[in-house]
Structure formats: C-alpha cells, structure tokens
Amino acid sequence: MYKWRGGMLSWILHRLSGVGLVIFIIIHIEGMYSIAKGPKEFNQVIAMYNTPLFKVLEIFLFAAIMFHAVNGLRVILLDFASGSRYPKPLLWATYIVTGIVFLAGAYFLWT
Amino acid sequence: MSLKHTTSNSGAIGWYLQRITGAILFFQVLFHFGVYHFVEGVSNISYDLAISKLANPYWKTFEFSFLIFALYHGANGLKMIIDDYITHPGWRVAITTIMYIFIFAVFLVGTTAIIVIHKPVEY
Numbered sequence: 001m002y003k004w005r006g007g008m009l010s011w012i013l014h015r016l017s018g019v020g021l022v023i024f025i026i027i028h029i030e031g032m033y034s035i036a037k038g039p040k041e042f043n044q045v046i047a048m049y050n051t052p053l054f055k056v057l058e059i060f061l062f063a064a065i066m067f068h069a070v071n072g073l074r075v076i077l078l079d080f081a082s083g084s085r086y087p088k089p090l091l092w093a094t095y096i097v098t099g100i101v102f103l104a105g106a107y108f109l110w111t
Numbered sequence: 112m113s114l115k116h117t118t119s120n121s122g123a124i125g126w127y128l129q130r131i132t133g134a135i136l137f138f139q140v141l142f143h144f145g146v147y148h149f150v151e152g153v154s155n156i157s158y159d160l161a162i163s164k165l166a167n168p169y170w171k172t173f174e175f176s177f178l179i180f181a182l183y184h185g186a187n188g189l190k191m192i193i194d195d196y197i198t199h200p201g202w203r204v205a206i207t208t209i210m211y212i213f214i215f216a217v218f219l220v221g222t223t224a225i226i227v228i229h230k231p232v233e234y
C-alpha cells in the first residue's frame with residue numbers, strides 16, 4: 001500500500017471521495033453533453049440541477065472535492081516536499097482547512 | 112509481473128503521474144467549481160452563458176485540459192483500486208480493460224460537449 005504515515009481514516013476517505021468523484025464526473029459529462037443537443041435540452045438539465053435534491057448533492061460534491069483536493073495536497077507534500085517531517089500537523093491541517101473552507105462554502109451555496 | 116501480493120504493481124510512472132495530475136487538478140477543480148458554483152451560481156447558468164463561456168478559446172482550452180487531467184487521474188485511481196482488490200490475473204486485465212474503454216468513451220462524450228459546433232440560439 002502507500003507509504004502514508006498514519007491517517008488510515010484519511011486514506012479511506014480519499015478512496016471513497018475519489019470513487020464518488022469519478023461517478024460524479026461521468027454523470028456530469030453526460031448531463032453537459034446536452035449542450036450539443038441544443039438550448040432546450042441544456043436548460044432542462046440546468047432546471048433539474050436547481051431542485052432542492054441537487055442543491056443537497058451540490059453540498060456533498062463540494063465536500064468531496066474539498067477533502068480530496070486538500071488531502072491530495074497533503075499526500076504530495078508528504079511524498080515530495082519535507083512534509084514527512086511533520087505528518088501529524090499536516091493531517092490536522094488537512095481536516096481543519098477542509099472543514100473551514102467546506103463550512104464557509106456550504107453556507108454560501110445554501111443561502 | 113508478480114501478482115502474489117494484492118497491492119498495486121502498476122509501476123512508478125502511474126504513481127508519479129497521479130501526483131502531478133493531482134497537483135494540477137487542485138487548481139483546476141477549484142477554479143472550475145468556483146466559477147460555476149460561486150461566481151455564477153448554478154441558478155444563473157443557462158445555455159447562453161455556457162455557450163458564451165466556451166466561445167472564449169482560453170476557457171475552452173482550460174475546460175478541455177481539465178477534462179483530460181480529471182479523467183486520466185480518475186482512471187489511474189480506479190486502476191490502483193482494481194490492483195488492490197482484484198488478485199486474479201485474468202479478471203484484473205479484463206476489468207482494467209473495460210474500465211479504460213469506458214473512461215475513454217466518457218472522454219469522447221466530454222470532448223463533444225466542449226468542442227461542439229454550437230447551434231445558434233433560436234428565439
């Protein structure tokens with residue numbers, strides 16, 4: 001497995017969010033393909049995205065993106081920079097940064 | 112190729128490229144998501160807005176490169192997961208091949224959506 005020092009939870013969350021984002025991007029590309037069909041078809045897809053269900057899904061998507069991006073950056077710092085000297089502060093920073101940006105962003109998206 | 116272990120045996124190139132594309136995607140995904148979900152907002156997105164954005168060659172290039180990096184990164188990630196959990200050599204090759212073909216099909220659909228010859232808006 002990967003030489004990530006500690007942080008088994010972050011490893012599991014990285015995989016889960018990664019698989020989730022692959023599933024999302026497939027659905028997203030399928031939806032955006034409607035732009036090739038025409039204005040009516042595209043705007044119908046966008047109208048669906050503006051329903052409450054998709055608003056909730058948007059929040060989940062944002063959470064998955066933020067965690068996967070920030071935690072991925074942590075992995076890069078561990079592997080290539082001197083981040084492996086500070087594994088625990090980096091892991092804490094990952095959760096704190098993800099949490100703060102997610103809460104602020106989710107509040108903005110919801111309101 | 113030894114398949115005695117259940118861990119990834121796909122080599123160092125994929126490992127490096129996963130980190131390189133990941134570093135690029137860190138900025139690309141925040142920019143893409145930021146523009147459509149925070150600056151514009153999903154409620155303001157329409158066919159006209161999407162077409163006008165893609166009419167900009169810089170934006171079109173950005174979206175196309177984002178598509179390539181994201182799908183490569185996703186496929187490479189799935190390959191790592193397949194190598195971790197599918198130990199039978201035949202099944203591993205079969206599932207990996209199907210996965211790559213499927214992701215390539217998604218790439219073609221995405222390319223069509225980004226580099227499409229857009230229909231003029233009719234009112």
